[in-house]
Amino acid sequence: MHPLSDAELVDRLPDILINHDNKAFYRGWLERRLLLNRCLQCDTWHHPPKPVCPECWSDAVVPTPVCGEGTVHLLIRLRQGPPADGVDYSTPHPVATVELAEQEGLRYTSTVIGDGAADVAIGDSVRLTWIERNGAPYPVFERSGASSASER
């Protein structure tokens, strides 16, 4: 499979503001891989994508797949918001910032779907999964561990 050109990427995700710093991240979406920047020089991860490593200023930052395991760190239940494909605010719509297993303080924000999504809470274990939104893959989380019950 040949890598998607920049022009093809923009065609596949026409409404997303894509630039040279985040294009690898969005290419990852289309392959259902969550790619976050990791520095080859000092091994530090960062997100959102920046052109250099904020720790050591190396430009050897490489979009790298994360394992997808994490813990809910912040949680909003949206009762209103911008219209979005497949999003129902009446339920309401959970928005979770997940602290990823790779590094303390490395977080990714998305929604939580599936069993137990309605009563997900801060501290719950979740794992990455994918849905379709606007005809393209979109990274979300689902609850994973049994540890969540004891947290509450």
Place this chain on the structure above:
Amino acid sequence: MPRNPVKDQVAIVGVGSTGFSRQGASRSRDALVAQACIDAVRDAGVGKQEIDGVCGGLPRASTVVSMLGLPEVTHYVNHPPPFGFTIVDAMNAIHAGSADVVLAYHAMYRSPFVSRSAASDPLRRHLGWAGEPIGRPWRTDPEQLEGSPGYAAWASRYLHEYGVRREQLGYVAVNNRTNAADNPLAAMRDPLTMEDYLGARMVRDPLCMLDMDVPVDGADAFVLTTAERARDLTDHPVLIHAATTGTTAKNDEDQISGLGHHGQQVVAKELRAKSDIWVPDVDVYFPYDGFSFITLSWIENVGWCGEGEGGAFVESHWEKEANRIMIDGRVPVNPHGGSLSEGATQGSGHIREAVVQLRGDAGDRQVAGARSALLTLGGFFFNAQGLVLRQG
């Protein structure tokens, strides 16, 4: 020890305000700015040919120069909100000699997306935030925390980590509404009870409608000059005693290290080191309240109480009969009603009210004997700032 060579060297000598409104939509943003600026310059008692600096958000400073026909200007700069960025720049410009008399302005203008009455104005159809034209509509997924949602997200963490109750956020909302009742410039002056707060519509749970500031139309303006010049202009100059802004390396909304390390701690540490006046000796306190929970966090970070204790603090300093916060029975909090009730001014309203209080011009809501004010503006990420103002 941080240097503070500008301490007490720059004064605010004029204020003007249109007042703030959620109703009506017949005036342009620039008309509001013109009115506030003209009022501020007349209040200062300077001639328009003396103004050689212009600073503000929107419209562009050069537009204000031409609109007001200011003959020759040597310092004209625009800043993002909150308004502390503008005041700090004006202060530095005057102290450095870039300008002697600076006109600083801030306008708020509802976009049609936040207000039905603004939407009824066909001339706003293509305008977005603060009256700027909107470009191409890029996709905004609801799962991003950029801007306002970042505060709802960290509020969830705050309630979780410290066991703060929503009722304790409610004290901030009720306090500000009680205070706004005495402020003729305020947009929201009807009394608010704790029952109203707890029954309000949830928007971004854990925050409800009344935890979020109110979009308004209106403008504030200020005239600043050297402390020396100020003594010729007025018997009641208000001096900038200390000022700073602050942020940290991790300032993307969902990536800050935690509630214990963001812009607010940087500001509190720097401002405290620069100032001879601090908690608990200040006479009136202006914590930012774009979201109720920011106020509790500021109260903690300037040292009125410990981390996570802001909710219990406002509860225990609640003046029941007056229905408002009165720290140590002496220090009111946002006596103008703040962004929650006066209107979302990004801090210009807080600064204007501090000046009015320190001049003794606040009428029914005058804080008796107010000689110093602490202002901590903005939120966590890339917008925290602080000022200590005092009577000259």
